[in-house]
Amino acid sequence: MTASLRTVTLGCKVNQYETELVREGLVRFGYHDAVEDEQAQLCVVNTCTVTSDGDSKSRYTIRKLARENPDSRIVVMGCYATRAPDELLKLPNVVEVVTDKRELPDVLQRYGVIDLPSGISRFGTRHRAYVKVQDGCLLRCSYCIIPQVRPHVSSRPLQHIVEEVQRLVANGYREVVLTGVHLGHYGVESNWNKPKEAWLRLSTLLRELVKLPGDFRLRLSSIEATEVTRELISVMADNRQRIAPHLHLCLQSGSDSVLRRMRRRWSSRMFIDRCQMLRDALDAPAITTDIIVGFPGETEAEFEATLETARASAFSKIHIFPYSARKGTPAAEMPGQISFEVKTERSARLAELEKQMQREYLASLVGKPLELLVEGEIDAPPLDASIAPLATSSARMQLGTTCRYVPLELRSNLAGDGDLTIVTPTAVAGDRLIA
Template sequence: MRIAIHTLGCKVNQYETAALEKELRRRGHQLVPFEAEADAYIVNTCTVTAVSDKKSRQTIRQARRRSPGALVAVCGCYAQTAPRAVEELGVDLVAGTAGRMAFLDDLEALLAARTAGAEGPRPAPLVTVDDIMAHRTFEPLSGQGLEGRTRAMLKVEDGCVNFCTYCVIPYARGRVRSLPAADAARQAAELAGAGYREIVLTGIEISSWGEDLEGRPQLIDLLEAVCAALPAGVRLRLGSLEPRTVTEAFCRRAAALPALCPHFHLSMQSGCDAVLARMGRKYDTARYYESVSLLRTWFHRPGITTDLIVGFPGETEEEFQETLAFLRRCAFSSMHIFPYSRRTGTRAARMPGQIPNRVKEERAHRAAQVAGEMERAWLASWAGEVLPVLFEEEKDGLWRGHAPNYAQVFAPGEDLHGRELPVEIVGAGEHGLLGRVSG
């Protein structure tokens, strides 16, 4: 059968879609572009913001309009938290964020029934969404790279129990479930053996990795196990970290791992202590800055990136100014900035002082200006340095790749795909560093 998949949202969703694609190929199905005619369309949804919900609904409607006779199957976070709303869009199968292989079994059964030509009206949708909080074990999926890429993702954790006041993800993903370190090391070695030169550890909240395992190992234990399994020349990169993960002991052990990239994404959300408290975050700006300082002490000029939410309920102009000042103090290499999105069922949605959209957008713009200034300064500081760059693709006559610090680097050359080469940085462009291969 011809099957098309569209993925919305985070790297975890991308990883899970890649695992679905691999299994569908193994079962003999043909994968086709989402814009093409297909026998079935799969939409892997996201619900992190109201905009994500809207995009998920739009994509589902597009699939139904494109091929009215095809099956439309929906999974992922939006389907988990709003199965009735998805069902009302005229789909055939609704699943959540667990049981990915069972989801494919159900899809094949529906396809077989459709092929058999059963008469009568279209049957009611099959809805298999269950209580995600009842899941206690990690669902292993094959580690996957994106086709044509040098980088592979390895999901090592699912779920989150932080319950920040603005976030619906715990309700979409459930409790923390971890992939045992030995299994993660084995999968990482298999990916390296398949030719991938960089492994990215991903999860919903990887700082919580190990909380559900015997002995409650910590994330640094996982990093050491995975690095020990990787051959020389293969990098390991981390996903988003909770700032309190970064301690003196963590940095001392992590800095001893040559394969670990010096790039750390420390989730922040606000640079104002009063706002952080309303958000239900478990650190203040002093603890956050301690993490930033530790990383810069133990690693040579690491890339430090973050997320920021602006316009949280009750955020005053003075509190926003505190955040802007804290951003400058941290001097991030790059940032993701989001206007606060009101999510039904969260505590923040019921808080007084909801900020008008125009104010949120204006603050997002101002924060982006500060972020742009910091990024340009950080990029410019690398002029004259030589960085090892893992090249990924050619575009507009230049090869694009990433340095270990996650700086994007562009350089001329021939057939550089998948090669890690020293690059002398000659300047900074609009989207990254400009360089020339020096060896």
Template sequence: GHYGVDGNRHLPREQWTRLAHLVRAVAAIPGDFRVRLSSIEATEVTRELIETLADAGDKVAPHLHVCLQSGSDRVLRRMRRRWGTRMFIDRCRLVRERLDEPAFTTDIIVGFPGETDEDFEQTLRTSRDVGFSKIHIFPFSPRRGTPAATMEDPVPDAVKAERGERLAALETELRDAYFQRLVGRRLRVMAESHVDGNARRWVGTSCRYAPVEFDASPDSESQLIDVRVSHQANDRLIGQRL
């Protein structure tokens, strides 16, 4: 995250390079390809970036992986993060207003030192408010040399595990709700691997980061294929090639 900060450090603001500038330049490259933005911060999700994404067409996936890390403002301050939950939710709302059913995925740490039951409940509420389709869940582990490694009030491993399970259950609920909204839609899917050794049955990642299973010719690997989603089957969508 925080694209361009090093190069911008000694430049006047009007000369700064921003993430939107990079995305705009990439989207202008000729060819049939797709890129997606991953591991960015809420502070980078500006109106300029959102408009750039809206104008990019199929070149940039309608999916943002924005790192939340905690849904509690108190924990975010202890982590020394530069965003709060209200900013995070508002930035995602702006994206949703401008893009067509975008996907939001994130990283969340459970059991950061000092995280209370109420802090964790706030993380659940924030996750629900955003409507993530995927949450990468990490139990906190101390890393030598970091301020967090020596913080007081460590969270017991059993509590971390219980919180991780609850967050994973919520993730499944939110994922299923999002997948249901994709039923009937056309998704652009990259054919990545065969299903059960069937050379004509493929599964791949869609533009909205949902795995989709579909039929296509044996030589379809790495191709971007338009698929109409018919239904959900557990952790993936099923569709037909258009």
């Protein structure tokens, strides 16, 4: 009988990919996924340490696994494991803490994995798969702990990525999301001693991936605005049927003085200009972002500058993060820490602006043919006749995500779960489209 395995992931898309790579390696060499009531003999927890909340969730997860699987061995990996291994070794059932991902092949050999796969072939039961192409960050943003726990910059071989995407498409995945700790730096460490014409870039990788056969689309995950080059935009514009017209550009603040304290690499004007470049080259692209509210010393005028930059950038969605001091980062020691009440009030104002911009963007998509990835089916509640006069009765409906990263309710039986299909939305309902 094979040994039972349970894996848990906290944090980002990169972590989700790395967990799946480890799981696939273990399953290939004799483990099986523990069913719901089955005791797991081996548990793997991939931790997050971006915030102190990530640390506490990681500890809670480990303790819960130990209670529910009392005879298990728990292996802990991820950014928290790199930052504070001694803390994690004290937790129940933890037998190993992987402090450096480069040690994973040696660690897994102790659990029977002779060779760690060069890539994945499955990504759970969803229809969207994440593919990690790059690791490590060279930047030193003053609020971020990640460069301390992922300092080694590396890019996966282009051919490994191409073969991995081929496998995923062959296994039924209809969207592949390219991700990395610093996605825009794909290939950068391999270019230092090469002539410019021989450089490996993210755009180089995309040009290879769009050639692959099959019914699928590509999407880029979070990327820095400075790395949205004319060459990258050109690749997206030339391959509109394959690359989703959506980019997540991390703003963090729209105030130039706050950006300097954050040690970001651009001005608000440059960011706005890059957004305009995208709109000039692509058809109604979705631009989403992250914004930190209440960074140390943030004045009312600086926050107003962030609101103004957000308006000018016309985001379709904003992930709002009230600033939380991260021990070990320069920002945690800065004067002028902002009160909880002020951060809450400013976050609410930014959220109201986000709703307004989201409504405007969704309305601009009504009547425009969009590619939809159908991702499930649920009971459809009746819609107000003023929203969609022809769709007021309860029925089954498909839920999916459009190429522009907007959720859509498809109130017809024209497509099935996992299909990529073209639909034309007829109305907006809250934060989603209706077709």
